[in-house]
Amino acid sequence: xxxxxxxxxxxxxxxxxxxxxxxxxxxxxxxxxxxxxxxxxxxxxxxxxxxxxxxxxxxxxxxxxxxxxxxxxxxxxxxxxxxxxxxxxxxxxxxxxxxxxxxxxxxxxxxxxxxxxxxxxxxxxxxxxxxxxxxxxxxxxxxxxxxxxxxxxxxxxxxxxxxxxxxxxxxxxxxxxxxxxxxxxxxxxxxxxxxxxxxxxxxxx
Amino acid sequence: xxxxxxxxxxxxxxxxxxxxxxxxxxxxxxxxxxxxxxxxxxxxxxxxxxxxxxxxxxxxxxxxxxxxxxxxxxxxxxxxxxxxxxxxxxxxxxxxxxxxxxxxxxxxxxxxxxxxxxxxxxxxxxxxxxxxxxxxxxxxxxxxxxxxxxxxxxxxxxxxxxxxxxxxxxxxxxxxxxxxxxxxxxxxxxxxxxxxxxxxxxxxxxxxxxxxxxxxxxxxxxxxx
Numbered sequence: 001x002x003x004x005x006x007x008x009x010x011x012x013x014x015x016x017x018x019x020x021x022x023x024x025x026x027x028x029x030x031x032x033x034x035x036x037x038x039x040x041x042x043x044x045x046x047x048x049x050x051x052x053x054x055x056x057x058x059x060x061x062x063x064x065x066x067x068x069x070x071x072x073x074x075x076x077x078x079x080x081x082x083x084x085x086x087x088x089x090x091x092x093x094x095x096x097x098x099x100x101x102x103x104x105x106x107x108x109x110x111x112x113x114x115x116x117x118x119x120x121x122x123x124x125x126x127x128x129x130x131x132x133x134x135x136x137x138x139x140x141x142x143x144x145x146x147x148x149x150x151x152x153x154x155x156x157x158x159x160x161x162x163x164x165x166x167x168x169x170x171x172x173x174x175x176x177x178x179x180x181x182x183x184x185x186x187x188x189x190x191x192x193x194x195x196x197x198x199x200x201x202x203x204x205x
Numbered sequence: 206x207x208x209x210x211x212x213x214x215x216x217x218x219x220x221x222x223x224x225x226x227x228x229x230x231x232x233x234x235x236x237x238x239x240x241x242x243x244x245x246x247x248x249x250x251x252x253x254x255x256x257x258x259x260x261x262x263x264x265x266x267x268x269x270x271x272x273x274x275x276x277x278x279x280x281x282x283x284x285x286x287x288x289x290x291x292x293x294x295x296x297x298x299x300x301x302x303x304x305x306x307x308x309x310x311x312x313x314x315x316x317x318x319x320x321x322x323x324x325x326x327x328x329x330x331x332x333x334x335x336x337x338x339x340x341x342x343x344x345x346x347x348x349x350x351x352x353x354x355x356x357x358x359x360x361x362x363x364x365x366x367x368x369x370x371x372x373x374x375x376x377x378x379x380x381x382x383x384x385x386x387x388x389x390x391x392x393x394x395x396x397x398x399x400x401x402x403x404x405x406x407x408x409x410x411x412x413x414x415x416x417x418x419x420x421x422x423x424x425x426x427x428x429x430x
Contacts, residue, residue: 048294051430074296082287088226089219100215101295101302103208128226 001025002047002152002183007056009042016042017204020056024200026151026181029174031192034204040187041081043204044156047185048078060152074103077150079158083141087130091121091140094129095147102148115146119169134161142170145177153177155186209297213305216292220309223282230278231313238271238318242325253330260329261339261390262383267325268318268343269350269379275314276354276375277368279306280425284362293429299422307355307418315347331390338393345406346386352413352421353378359424382409 001023008018016039024030034040045051047058049065049072058065065072085094095112116122119139124132132140138161145153153174159167167190174184175194186192224230245263246256283289283306292302322343323336331339357375361367389402 050290050293070296070298073294076294078290078294080287080290082285082290084287084291086219086223086282086286086288088223093219093222097215097219098291100208100212101291101297103212103296 001061002185003057003059003062004047005057005059007043007046007058008054009039009046009051010054011039011042015054018054020202020204022200022202024183024185026183027178028200029178029184029186029192029194030200030202032185032187032202032204033189034187038204040204041156044078044154044185044187045080048076048154049073050078075150076152076154077102077145077148078154078156079141079145080156083137084144085129085132085137085140088128090124090126091116091129091132091143092125094140095143098144099147102144102150104148112147115143116140118146119143120166135163135166138162139166142173146173151182153182153184153186155184157187157189159188159190159192209301212295212297213301216302216305217309220306221312224309224313230275231317234271234275234314235317235321237274238267239321239325241267241270243328246328256330257332257394260326260331261335261387261394263329264322264325264339265343265346265383265387265390268322268347269376269383271318272314272347272350272354273372273375273379275310276358276371279310279355279358280362281358281367284428289425290429293426299425300419303355303359303421303425304414304418307351307421310355311348311351315343315351318347319343332394335390335393338399339390341403342386342389342406345403345410346382349382349406349409349413350379352417353382355421356417356424359421359428362425362428382406385409 003023005021007020009016022030032040032043042051046053060068060072060075084098092112095116096109099112116125119142121136121140124136129137129140142158159170162170171193177184178194242264245259249255280289293299295302319340322339326336326339354375357371360374361370364370385402385405389399392399392402
């Protein structure tokens, strides 16, 4: 369970939001909305532990994430604005490295291949990733989530650049994750059509 | 523990693969090194004794500048494409991942400089007896240059004109390595015992290996914030 207590974030000298509190239980999705520049990305990066909050506390299963350190990182998958894809490596190599870095080295190449196939990137296995289109790169970044199987997914505009089919595939993947007791925090300007009762919404201004 | 070792092995191989696919990245510092050292005989004239006297310093300064030239590719690509962010979020100590990246960087920049140094030593009319000392001093010294440079590269990540700033930050820190590295080669030519030089270089390397990856990791976290 993720708890956020009285969080306050500033960017430079500009206060973004304060007194933000919520908690997220297994099987729940939190959809963060807000206008451009309201601090959605900063909130997500703060929740990952990349950016330090001005004040307030973030707890994972009752312990502060700063104290947990790598233990918290092993529970978390983050897809930000950048895709984390090295253009000179093939999608297969990129995903393999990402799996190792996320601590799931037990993934065999065939499992990684199956994930790529599911996300429609099978035909590009052995091409350098730089030839992929924006949407395909995004799908490759999201493939990390499927391979890593971490309980907490933090996704910054995951659907940007995706076509209609990919959006519905992604929605299915998100729903599967929730059904297995996963947690998702997502920012998106699009509606996210997951059929579950437990969608929380916060709007930061 | 096993996953950590596997992740480190994977990251090392990845960095080598990426660098080898961009062969200009590897060749640029090496060719730069050769050209800089070759300029001195052209500028000073081919007087063998003059060349011999300045050879240790020239080759060492060349190696120093070549290493610096390669520093910005250490983290810049991974920073731009978001891989660095993923590394910072990996459930492993960032210092060890950084050390792995520095090791891969040294394998493809520092090591080639060491291997080509005897060739440049011939060009600079260095006596045969000093070849081994030159290579050994560079073998001990270039990893320190990479480790120190990594801190500078991490601190200037994402800044405009970062390349120039790195030189200003890092070159003053390189001076002790230059003094003892070039000093050991000059010492051998004069027949002085160079044990002390190598002990000091070894001590620098041990210190750098112990502390600098963690300093680099801290600097990266600041740059990513």
